[in-house]
Amino acid sequence: MDKKTKLMAICAAGAAVILIGAGLARCAATPAEPEAAAPAAEEASAPLVQEGEALSDYIGTTWESADGSATLTLSESTIVEQGGAGVQVMYYEVLSEESDGDGVSAQISFTRSASAPSSQTLLSIRPSANAASLTCDALALSKSYLLAEGASTGIELSAHSSELNELLGADDSEIASAIAPRASAVSPTATIATWDGEVYIDCNEDVLTTTFHLDDAASTIVQLSLDRATGELSAL
Numbered sequence: 001m002d003k004k005t006k007l008m009a010i011c012a013a014g015a016a017v018i019l020i021g022a023g024l025a026r027c028a029a030t031p032a033e034p035e036a037a038a039p040a041a042e043e044a045s046a047p048l049v050q051e052g053e054a055l056s057d058y059i060g061t062t063w064e065s066a067d068g069s070a071t072l073t074l075s076e077s078t079i080v081e082q083g084g085a086g087v088q089v090m091y092y093e094v095l096s097e098e099s100d101g102d103g104v105s106a107q108i109s110f111t112r113s114a115s116a117p118s119s120q121t122l123l124s125i126r127p128s129a130n131a132a133s134l135t136c137d138a139l140a141l142s143k144s145y146l147l148a149e150g151a152s153t154g155i156e157l158s159a160h161s162s163e164l165n166e167l168l169g170a171d172d173s174e175i176a177s178a179i180a181p182r183a184s185a186v187s188p189t190a191t192i193a194t195w196d197g198e199v200y201i202d203c204n205e206d207v208l209t210t211t212f213h214l215d216d217a218a219s220t221i222v223q224l225s226l227d228r229a230t231g232e233l234s235a236l
Helices: 003-013 162-168 172-186
Strands: 017-020 023-028 062-064 070-074 078-083 086-100 103-111 119-126 133-136 144-147 192-202 207-214 221-227 232-235
Touching: 070 144, 162 172, 162 192, 162 207, 162 221, 172 192, 172 207, 172 221, 172 232
Parallel strands: 023 192
Antiparallel strands: 017 023, 062 070, 062 144, 070 078, 078 086, 086 103, 103 119, 119 133, 133 144, 192 207, 207 221, 221 232
16 A cells, blocks of 8 residues: 555544654644635736735835845835845834825834834835836935846755655745745745645645745744645645
8 A cells, every 4th residue: 555545544534643754744634724815926027006006015026226236125024125235124014005196105113123112104116117116214225226127036945855845746946936925925035945844734625734934034934735636836
């Protein structure tokens, strides 16, 4: 009896624990609550601002200063500037925002460290002849940036058991490609995804889920799911 046949037999009995390298595969006895699908991160070459768009439409995008001396990445909770003068991080929260034919204006609360008091400022995204521009007086390396064309966050997998590829039916590049949009949205500076060694199998829904940690300061978690009926990989 091969591994797949054994797994199906155990699942039919109700629940099972399967040792996978350093990790664990669990077969759920009851269906898991459905989770809302995460929206795909906007590509850095997103279209210019249109009426009705929001700041959230630009999560995961990369921007460049006009003189090319600095870049900016926008995630769900951080704004990261990088350049010759170093790296500057702003932790922010959107308090309110408005959008119209002129673009998007967001009032944000921000701080540069957990111990520092927060301040408020206005962040604006405006269309131009060739690209959108982002401006904010609280930015450190440049007060204005242009949307970079074709820029994206590259993700690589750290060393891991080959059983991960067998279970997902995908090579490392396919797994990394599935993780990249979510990683770009939640942690634009991350470049490495490390598998935690655990795989969970919901036999009723025929879905396999596993977890990766990104190489940012928060060790951000990205969950990768495989719909075994369709073979589709998706990240949350």
